[in-house]
Amino acid sequence: xxxxxxxxxxEFYEGYVSLVTEDDxxxxxxxxxxxxxxxxxxxxxxxxxxxxxxxxxSIKEVIGHMIDGERxxxxxxxxxxxxxKTPLSGFEQEPYVELGRANDRPLEELFEEFELLRKANxxxxxxxxxxxxxxxxxxxxxEVSVRALAFIxxxxxxxxINILRERYLA
Numbered sequence: 001x002x003x004x005x006x007x008x009x010x011e012f013y014e015g016y017v018s019l020v021t022e023d024d025x026x027x028x029x030x031x032x033x034x035x036x037x038x039x040x041x042x043x044x045x046x047x048x049x050x051x052x053x054x055x056x057x058s059i060k061e062v063i064g065h066m067i068d069g070e071r072x073x074x075x076x077x078x079x080x081x082x083x084x085k086t087p088l089s090g091f092e093q094e095p096y097v098e099l100g101r102a103n104d105r106p107l108e109e110l111f112e113e114f115e116l117l118r119k120a121n122x123x124x125x126x127x128x129x130x131x132x133x134x135x136x137x138x139x140x141x142x143e144v145s146v147r148a149l150a151f152i153x154x155x156x157x158x159x160x161i162n163i164l165r166e167r168y169l170a
Contacts, residue, residue, distance in 0.1 A: 001025050001133065004151055010142035016155025017148065019162075025147075028154045030122050032161070033115040036063070039165050040107070048107045052167050057097060059168050063110040064102030065093060066160050070117040073153040077121065080137035081128055081146045090140035118157075125150055 001023060009017060022028050040059065048060040057065065068091070076088055102110060133147045144152075 001147065001150075004145060004148035008136070008143075008145040009148035009152060010140070010144065012140075012142070013144075013148070013152045013155070016159060017151045019155040019158045020151050025150045025154060026122055026125055029118060029125070029150065029157075032154065032157045033111070033118050036066075036114065036157070036161050036164075037111055039161055039169065040111075042169070043107065045107050048110075049103050050168065056167075058103055059164065060102040060105065060107065060110060061097050061100075062160055062164055062168075063107075063114060064100040064105075065097050066157055067102075067110065067114050067117060068093070068096045068100060069156050070114060070121065070153070073149060073156070074117065074121040074124070076137070076139045076144070077146060077149050077153070078124060080135050080139070080144070080149065081124075081132045083135060085137060087138040087141070121153070 003020075003023060004017065006014075020028060043059060049058045051058045051061070072091055079086070079088060128146065133150075134145060136143055136145045138144070139149075
């Protein structure tokens with residue numbers, strides 16, 4: 001699988017795409033749940049509610065946001081890979097995090113949900129034809145390809161795993 005061209009996604013996503021230097025996107029996506037678990041291996045449920053500043057999400061809320069992102073990106077991948085040209089809306093992350101109530105959930109349950117969603121998304125990606133990877137649709141008012149969405153999904157998770165390591169666990 002080749003990397004997406006710059007014209008396959010909105011500028012907003014460049015930061016996520018640039019975090020993924022590997023070409024085997026399915027392998028990157030498949031390995032990320034273990035990377036998240038490894039990064040957070042020393043965290044217990046009580047520490048999961050820790051936020052490094054008053055206006056920042058807790059560790060559990062970051063994972064909850066990653067779960068929300070996984071669902072949204074997976075839905076976009078599914079629709080666009082099936083040739084659906086219906087414009088797909090964006091989502092406001094703050095209400096999603098608040099209403100997701102991740103701080104009320106055990107860390108293990110959050111890990112498991114992310115892992116299951118990611119596994120389902122990787123299984124879906126592995127079934128795409130060469131043509132489907134090039135399909136384009138509209139999400140968040142911008143054109144995006146299936147290939148770019150896979151890299152965005154991986155970059156989004158990597159971004160948040162990096163933040164967890166650098167700001168919550170340092």
